Amino acid sequence: QKILEKYHDLFRLQWEGVIGNLHAPSQAEWEQLLTNCSAFLFYGMERFMSHVLLNWLVAMNIPKCRLVILLDLVRSQKSYQRIANSDIHKSCLCVALERPTETAMLLSLTGVGSVLATQWYSSLEESAERLETLFQHLLSFDKMIGQIVHVLQK
Numbered sequence: 001q002k003i004l005e006k007y008h009d010l011f012r013l014q015w016e017g018v019i020g021n022l023h024a025p026s027q028a029e030w031e032q033l034l035t036n037c038s039a040f041l042f043y044g045m046e047r048f049m050s051h052v053l054l055n056w057l058v059a060m061n062i063p064k065c066r067l068v069i070l071l072d073l074v075r076s077q078k079s080y081q082r083i084a085n086s087d088i089h090k091s092c093l094c095v096a097l098e099r100p101t102e103t104a105m106l107l108s109l110t111g112v113g114s115v116l117a118t119q120w121y122s123s124l125e126e127s128a129e130r131l132e133t134l135f136q137h138l139l140s141f142d143k144m145i146g147q148i149v150h151v152l153q154k
Contacts (some may be wrong), residue, residue, distance in 0.1 A: 006135075017041075027056050034060065039067040040112075045079035048072040048117075049098035049106075050086060063111035067145065069134065070103065070117040074127045091125055114145055 017033055018025045025033070030052050034040055042048045048070045049057070059089050096102065104115040118130070130152060137148045 020135045023053070027053055031056070031060065034065055037065050038064055039069070041071070043071040043127065043154050045076065046072065046083045047098045047103070049103050051081055054094055054097055054106075056096060057110065058105060063113075065111070066113040068107050068112050068115045068117075070100075070115065071127050071131055071134075073100070073118045073121045074124050075107045075121045076124070105141050116145065 018029065038075075043053065080094075097106065100117050100119045104117055107115050116134075118127070124132075133152060134148060137143045137151055143151070
């Protein structure tokens, strides 16, 4: 919330979505957000694909979404317990399809132009630092996504 408020004046387009932990988005909300956006940011706990239904995502066609940024893979004791309980009910193949590379491939197959995603678990603080750096460079409009990725890798 603090980062969004800090960069609010640099937003040239309208941002909409779910902020905070008031409720978990329904599959219909995920679909509406992904199909009606030119860029999508997920900043949340555990794997992005653990929040959406695999069958639903692979059936989508979202070519208007040019960029998906996944700042997921944040882990806490509570989120780990939730994901472990959820994974028990999934096949090994479904869990494997929730990994970063597979998620990027699935999003690409649905029509997303570019996917920027984390590859390993981090703390909430580390993820917030990545989001801050990303917004700093992305919203200054002086760097391309590839250049920003190189900055984030450092």
